[in-house]
Amino acid sequence: MSLGRRPALLAIDLINGFTDPACSLGSSCDAVVQANAQLLKAFRARGLPVFFTTVVYHSADQARVFRQRLDALNCLQPGSKWIQIDARLGRTGNEPVIEKQWASGFFKTPLANLLQQQQADSLVVTGLTTSGCVRATVVDGLQHDYPVFVPREAVGDRNPQAHQANLFDMHAKYADVVSLDTLLGELAAL
Numbered sequence: 001m002s003l004g005r006r007p008a009l010l011a012i013d014l015i016n017g018f019t020d021p022a023c024s025l026g027s028s029c030d031a032v033v034q035a036n037a038q039l040l041k042a043f044r045a046r047g048l049p050v051f052f053t054t055v056v057y058h059s060a061d062q063a064r065v066f067r068q069r070l071d072a073l074n075c076l077q078p079g080s081k082w083i084q085i086d087a088r089l090g091r092t093g094n095e096p097v098i099e100k101q102w103a104s105g106f107f108k109t110p111l112a113n114l115l116q117q118q119q120a121d122s123l124v125v126t127g128l129t130t131s132g133c134v135r136a137t138v139v140d141g142l143q144h145d146y147p148v149f150v151p152r153e154a155v156g157d158r159n160p161q162a163h164q165a166n167l168f169d170m171h172a173k174y175a176d177v178v179s180l181d182t183l184l185g186e187l188a189a190l
Contacts, residue, residue, distance in 0.1 A: 001147035001176050003186045004121035008049040010105055010141070011036055012127030012134050014089055015054045017075065017082030019128070024072040025082070029128065032156035033088050035180050036126050039154055040089060042187045049118040050095045053105045053133070056083045063101040103136035112144055122147040124183065125175070126154035131162035138175050148175035151183045 019033055020026045043050050055076045057063065067073045076083050085091045098109050105111050115123075123141045125148055127134055134155050141148040150170055157163035171177035 001149070002122070003124075003149060003183075003190075004147065005190065006048065006119055007043075007122040007124050007149070007187075008051060008115055008118060008120035009039060009043045010111075010123055010125045010127075010137060011040070011050065011052045011089070012105055012125060012137050013053055013055060013129075014086050014127050015082065016084050016086055017055070017080075019086045019088075020082075023075065023082050025075070027128075027156065027158045029156040032126075032128065032154060033086055035151065035154040037089055038180065038184065039124065039126060039151065042184055043124075044092070046187065046190060048187075049115070049120055051105075051111065051114065052085050052089075052091060052095060052097045053100050053109075053111075053127075053137075054083045054085065054097055055101065055133075056080075056099050057101060066102055103133045104140045105133070105137040106140035106144065107136070115144075115146075120146070122149065124149045124151065126151060128156055129163075130155045130157040131159065131166045132157075135166050135170060138170050142174045149183060150175045150177045151180045152177055153180040 017023045017025045021028050123146045
């Protein structure tokens, strides 16, 4: 697949709740955060669209079944430090944060419309977790007819086996899983 001329970066759930091991949802993922910082620098330097997602529950009826399956999600409440984008990524004011309640960045969010407004022609999906929200967003990105790219160093999972299995499966069916260096090289060539 081709990266296109106007790829958009979807930084999925790089929030304190997932990047801080002090949270029950979190893990030690400094290398993933650092890889995302490199990608963000490249996207920002070229004026390409960047979107962050966070998970936040405003009421008890949002994503009831998902929250019953994974009770730890209930800490993701408005005003909580856990829903904030990890400060190490230096999010700028013109980079939207899309609130979601389910796994995919597309499901019941304005993401598809925002990508159209930005005239994105491909997607680079990064973040946490590979087997959950990253994978769901990758599948939905493909289902919205975007070529999707996943830089393997810029995604992570609490479970290393699930991480590897999902990278393999995404590459086989839904996306090009590439190295960070390969993707940075393609961005440099734009």
